[in-house]
Amino acid sequence: MTTLPTDMTAIDIVGKGGPEVLQPVTVPVPRAGAGEVLIKVEAAGVNRPDVMQRLGLYPAPKGHSEIPGLEVAGTVAEAGEGVSRFKPGDRVMALVNGGGYAQFCVADESCCLPVPDGIGMVEAAAIPEGFFTVWHNVFERGGLKSGEWFLMHGGTSGIGVVAIQLAHAFGAKVITTVGSDEKCAACVKLGATRAINYNSEDFAEVVKEVTGKRGVDVILDIVGGDYVERNIRSLAEDGRLVYIAFQKGSKVAIDLMRVMLKRLTLTGSTLRIRSNEVKAGIAQALEQKVLPLVADGRVRVVVDATYSLAEAAQAHARMDESHVGKIVLTL
CATH class of the missing domain: 3.90.180.10 (Medium-chain alcohol dehydrogenases, catalytic domain)
Incomplete structure (x- = not known):
């Protein structure tokens, strides 16, 4: 020994x-x-x-x-x-x-x-950290299934590169937000259907366009703040919004009527x-x-x-x- x-x-x-x-x-x-x-x-x-x-x-x-x-x-x-x-x-x-x-x-x-x-x-x-976090929040809490639309904010983060790949591997269609055109290209190579440069595009408008006004089924957000209301607008009926961080702040105002009408689920976790x-x-x-x-x-x-x-x-x-x-x- x-x-x-x-x-x-x-x-x-x-x-x-x-x-x-x-x-x-x-x-x-x-x-x-x-x-x-x-x-x-x-x-x-x-x-x-x-x-x-x-x-x-x-x-x-x-x-x-x-x-x-x-x-x-x-x-x-x-x-x-x-x-x-x-x-x-x-x-x-x-x-x-x-x-x-x-x-x-x-x-x-x-x-x-x-x-x-x-x-x-x-x-x-x-x-470990990224894969545990993504599996639990996207697939267990968010319930992402094959054929659904998934939106990942921060696509080139340690969490983001895992989430894009796993969602794609299990048959979901992926949209992600990043801060540059170079990062957009990196996310597409990882399996994203559409990568959004948040400095030049409004992700809520792009999601509406890409999904034919339907919206996405699951969102994994690390931003919080002013993203929350746009996330709610971007979700399809019975959509799931999952929080694991709040870089722009944890205290926000939301429209509960929109949550009720679309039967949304808001959840989150810390590991x-x-x-x-x-x-x-x-x-x-x-x-x-x-x-x-x-x-x-x-x-x-x-x-x-x-x-x-x-x-x-x-x-x-x-x-x-x-x-x-x-x-x-x-x-």
């Missing part, structure tokens, strides 16, 4: 504010508890919630690591009591509640997935605070229905850029720039 080191390098949030508050520190290596595995991290995904945590707006759940990072990929270094599926040396990727920006990270076994053959660790680290049992159910669905699509190349893992662990601040700065897909830290 390999002896674990006593200490490791991790990224701490020193205060709150800009990317510069992310600082490498030396901390004790955590140990796997009952039902947990300790992963020797080879790559860790960078996500918008990490940025919110850095700003002091999204603290770690009580009892979980305050080190940022919600998804990792690597090899199992230690298996805790009761762990039955994974053993030391296995290649895994995991959704975690924190602790990803480090050389070692603890994960609940039920929230781990095997890394498919042919998928590298950088790609694997870019899978980090959900129980391991809920996440385990999503993991099982992904392994059965989605990972085969990744393994055979029908769904690509889109990585925009990689940075070393020590360059976490630069990675966060990149999040605020124009990018397509996921940003990943490598170890």
Whole structure:
């Protein structure tokens, strides 16, 4: 058995504010508890919630690591009591509640997935957060079905590139919004039927035109604010509007009459605070229905850029720039 080191390098949030508050520190290596595995991290995904945590707006759940990072990929270094599926040396990727920006990270076994053959660790680290989020919100909460219309706001975000591809792979027709013509072209390559440059077009008018005034069946929104009323106008009868973020604000006024007349469903979720049992159910669905699509190349893992662990601040700065897909830290 390999002896674990006593200490490791991790990224701490020193205060709150800009990317510069992310600082490498030396901390004790955590140990796997009952039902947990300790992963020797080879790559860790960078996500918008990490940025919110850095700003002091999204603290770690009580009892979980305050080190940022919600998804990792690597090899199992230690298996805790009761762990039955994974053993030391296995290649895994995991959704975690924190602790990803480090050389070692603890994960609940039920929230781990095997890394498919042919998928590298950088790609694997870019899978859990986005794929868990999209599957739960678009397909479980939103109930997207083959043949329906789907609108994704922020099509080149880490969430967006996954949502476009999965919706297309399962037979939906995809419309998306982005901020440039170059990003529009990238989204069409990923499977979008129509990509809208929100700086030059009104998405509600384009949706009306593209769908023959019918509207879309499901919308996944990360914007909120003044998008909400236009989203409601863009939905077809019995449409579903799903929220996972609100970059333009969470408090809005809506026309309830339109909601009632079209029998709309407004819902949303946050993933980090959900129980391991809920996440385990999503993991099982992904392994059965989605990972085969990744393994055979029908769904690509889109990585925009990689940075070393020590360059976490630069990675966060990149999040605020124009990018397509996921940003990943490598170890």
